[in-house]
Amino acid sequence: MKERVKGWIGRWDTLLKRLEAQGATVREWVVEPEADEERVRETEARLGIGVPPTVRRIIAEGAGKVTIYWYFDKETLSPFESSGELAWSLEAFEWPYFGDDELEEEKRYLAFHVAGNGDYVLLDLEGYPDDPPVVSWGHETGEFLLLAPSFTEFVERVTELAFIGAEDSAYEPFCGPDGLDVDGLNAKAWKAWLDRYLTLTLEDAAKELPLLIDYITFHEAEEAGVREALARYEPDAVLEAWLSRLERETYRGNRDQLFGYIGETVGEAAADWVRSLWSDRPLVEVSNYSRAYLSACCLPGSEGLERVLARLELEAQSSKIDGYSANGLLRYFHSRDVIRWAESHVAFPFGGWDELFAASAPRWEDVCRWLDGHEAMRQTALSALGKLFARGEAPEGEPDRGEIIRLLGKAEREAVLKKEKEAVRRVTAHLADWR
Numbered sequence: 001m002k003e004r005v006k007g008w009i010g011r012w013d014t015l016l017k018r019l020e021a022q023g024a025t026v027r028e029w030v031v032e033p034e035a036d037e038e039r040v041r042e043t044e045a046r047l048g049i050g051v052p053p054t055v056r057r058i059i060a061e062g063a064g065k066v067t068i069y070w071y072f073d074k075e076t077l078s079p080f081e082s083s084g085e086l087a088w089s090l091e092a093f094e095w096p097y098f099g100d101d102e103l104e105e106e107k108r109y110l111a112f113h114v115a116g117n118g119d120y121v122l123l124d125l126e127g128y129p130d131d132p133p134v135v136s137w138g139h140e141t142g143e144f145l146l147l148a149p150s151f152t153e154f155v156e157r158v159t160e161l162a163f164i165g166a167e168d169s170a171y172e173p174f175c176g177p178d179g180l181d182v183d184g185l186n187a188k189a190w191k192a193w194l195d196r197y198l199t200l201t202l203e204d205a206a207k208e209l210p211l212l213i214d215y216i217t218f219h220e221a222e223e224a225g226v227r228e229a230l231a232r233y234e235p236d237a238v239l240e241a242w243l244s245r246l247e248r249e250t251y252r253g254n255r256d257q258l259f260g261y262i263g264e265t266v267g268e269a270a271a272d273w274v275r276s277l278w279s280d281r282p283l284v285e286v287s288n289y290s291r292a293y294l295s296a297c298c299l300p301g302s303e304g305l306e307r308v309l310a311r312l313e314l315e316a317q318s319s320k321i322d323g324y325s326a327n328g329l330l331r332y333f334h335s336r337d338v339i340r341w342a343e344s345h346v347a348f349p350f351g352g353w354d355e356l357f358a359a360s361a362p363r364w365e366d367v368c369r370w371l372d373g374h375e376a377m378r379q380t381a382l383s384a385l386g387k388l389f390a391r392g393e394a395p396e397g398e399p400d401r402g403e404i405i406r407l408l409g410k411a412e413r414e415a416v417l418k419k420e421k422e423a424v425r426r427v428t429a430h431l432a433d434w435r
Contacts, residue, residue: 001054004152005062011159012068012086018198019070019162023219028069035064035090041089047110051093052123054131056150065089068163077217077254079193080186084163086155088112096120098137109135114422115166123151124235134179135430138168147171148179158180162194202226209233209241217245217257221264230307232359235269242266246284257289263297274298278307303376309341321345323352331359348377354383362388364399371407373428378411382423389430404431 009031020026031121033289044050051059071083096111113121118139127133127149138143140310145168148154151180157180158165163173164180173186181187198219203217206229216226230238244264262270274294277286286294288311295304307327312321326345330338338360346353357370357380370381388394405428412424 001057002061005058006224008155008159009062014182015162016068016070016158019348021175022198024072024082026070028067030065030067031063032065032089033384034060034062039064039090043093047093048097049107049125052130052132052151055123058152058155059088059090061368063088065091070163073219075199075220075257077257078197078250078386079251079254080164080170081251081253082164082170082190084162085115085166086158087166093226096137097123098101098142100142104185109137110210113166113298115168119166119168121147121166130168136166136168137172141168143168145171145175145179146179147175153158154180155408161187161190164190190419205229206232210244211234213241213245216261216265217254221261230265235266239266239270239273241282255285256287256290259286260308263294266298269297270294270380274304291327293332302335302337305330305335309337316345320347323350323356324399325352327352327359331356334359336361336363336366337371343370343373343377346380348379348382349352350376350383353380354387357381358387358393362395364395364404365397367395368400368403368407371404371411375414379420382411382420382427386423386430389427399431401431 012029016026016029019083021078031124037060040051040056050056062170064086065274066086068084068086070085072078079347081159089272092112092114094111095107096109108126109120109124111120111122120137120139121134122137122144124135131150131152134151135146136147137143148157161174164174168305171180174180174182174184174190176184182191196214200211200215200218202215202223205211206225212226212229212233219231220226223326234243239262242258242265244256246258249258274291276282276292277284277291292304292308295307298304299307312326312329315321323346326342339357342353342356342360346405352375357366362384365409367381367385370377372378373381385395408424408431410427412421415421415424
């Protein structure tokens with residue numbers, strides 16, 4: 001067993017170093033040596049049972065505590081919603097709480113790890129007593145999912161799958177009747193993608209546009225080397241390559257990011273294609289948010305903003321526009337025209353409206369107008385000012401400090417809630433310090 005554990009540790013170390021070299025974040029990587037016999041016995045006394053023999057040997061022969069957690073940068077488009085997590089320790093062994101008295105009493109399942117969302121990874125003690133099966137329990141579904149017929153097989157399988165887990169939703173795509181299936185279709189797709197992620201260099205990717213598109217989805221489009229490589233290709237060819245990549249995308253959660261890449265890398269050369277997305281029957285299915293973002297990036301002048309505002313006005317005829325939806329659709333335009341438009345729509349709750357105001361290139365005269373407006377406008381402007389000052393930014397132009405102080409004083413006098421008065425005072429203090 002000692003040699004097997006040593007082999008696992010070597011594979012973990014190699015994989016994590018390769019992931020880190022390609023830009024993944026390895027947040028935790030700890031293997032503590034074998035636990036002494038006294039600590040094992042203390043754990044067994046606390047639990048009231050003996051630790052299964054094979055698990056006991058693994059703990060005693062080189063892996064008393066294991067903690068591994070890695071994740072991709074947010075820009076990485078993996079084929080599954082994935083990160084890597086593997087952990088166990090004597091301290092982590094516990095009788096889990098399922099919220100079910102019968103399950104609590106039977107002492108069938110022994111937890112050795114709890115995922116960040118509250119899902120359990122468990123030993124099923126009704127299985128083979130020497131090396132029991134491993135299951136996952138989802139705290140939202142209350143259901144058990146078989147991960148492997150034994151603990152050692154679980155470690156082997158999650159190692160081959162780059163520690164996929166430990167939430168049950170992450171395990172589920174890779175599970176079959178016998179648990180994690182390292183040869184299943186999803187596992188093969190994941191391993192092939194991961195191998196490409198770990199081996200594709202920018203030097204090789206720059207030689208072929210489809211490879212360069214893949215490289216961007218692994219990393220980001222803003223790298224100087226990526227921009228240089230893209231400049232060698234005609235924008236129409238880049239757009240076609242992205243559309244081809246979009247057709248192959250199987251994970252719906254990645255589509256918005258792919259649209260974002262089109263906006264970043266093609267720009268106005270994609271204007272006609274973006275206009276086609278505004279038709280009643282677009283050739284490509286696109287979310288409202290992605291269409292708005294593409295319009296901001298790719299349509300010339302104010303055309304994109306006019307299209308989004310016209311659609312919002314149409315929707316406003318049947319339902320109220322909330323601040324978060326408006327912010328999601330309009331923040332990328334960075335236009336004062338948005339502030340003017342918002343004046344007739346802003347209302348409580350003002351969440352989202354303040355972010356939109358701050359993102360829309362406000363000038364001090366806009367701030368004064370909103371501070372002198374109705375209550376929702378005033379509180380939105382106060383919150384937006386607070387956000388701008390916190391980022392070290394300020395509205396454009398030269399402020400009329402006397403007028404702003406007058407309006408802030410009025411806002412404080414008219415404020416009803418303590419938090420509203422505090423918001424005014426924070427902005428007043430920031431304004432005094434701002435030059």
